[in-house]
Amino acid sequence: MNLREDKHWSYGAQTILFAARGQQPFLAYAPVQSDKTKESLDELNKEFRGIVNDRPPTAAELQRAQHSMTLKLPGSRETIDEVGSSILEQVQFGLPDDYYATFSRKVRSLDVPAVTDAAKSTIRPDNLVWVVVGDRAKIEAGIRQLGLGEVKFLDANGNPI
Structure with missing residues (x-):
């Protein structure tokens, strides 16, 4: 809701917990404006950390x-x-x-x-894997500044670049 209603950076931000036996994939999906990629990732990270720490629902x-x-x-x-x-x-x-x-x-x-x-x-905010799709030249520096972990690049087929 924050990215969509407060910030107006995304229309379709959502989370999904897939039904599965054993480990359950947890997916947060938020198509955002390219110029707000860093800020959106930062907001998502704050939301995940807040809900398990100091800002319950x-x-x-x-x-x-x-x-x-x-x-x-x-x-x-x-x-x-x-x-x-x-x-x-x-x-x-x-x-x-x-x-x-x-x-x-x-x-x-x-x-x-x-x-x-x-x-x-x-x-578990410290164990998240962030997958970001976008124009590398425009978003890479901002993503690195967030310090969310190691940054890797994949091609359209999922192969390391």
């Missing part, structure tokens, strides 16, 4: 997330493919038969301390 942020997760649920089972995917997910992850029937109630019952604890066990 607010009640309003939690409520927005709860509404987002629960209000879209009915529309996510409108086709045979979507219903099939839901059943597959239940089997794959060993979810109970009433998983979707109780999902909204369970999400709405979460409170800020529970969400904060989950964030602390999931988000």
Whole structure:
């Protein structure tokens, strides 16, 4: 929300925690203006560090997330493919038969301390891998100034340059 609503540097900033057994990929995605790459990375880093340290989610942020997760649920089972995917997910992850029937109630019952604890066990700011795509000549110096770790360059096929 910060990059989009406060700074106006991105329209589609979001985070995704993929459903998986074992390790779960956590992805933060934020297409930003090239001239705000450094600043955007710095803001994301502050957000990740804040949520696990001194700035837990607010009640309003939690409520927005709860509404987002629960209000879209009915529309996510409108086709045979979507219903099939839901059943597959239940089997794959060993979810109970009433998983979707109780999902909204369970999400709405979460409170800020529970969400904060989950964030602390999931988000590890010192272990993040930052993947930045852009015009190297315009963004490299700023990225290096942030000191987020070793900077490596890959070509379009993922090969080291």
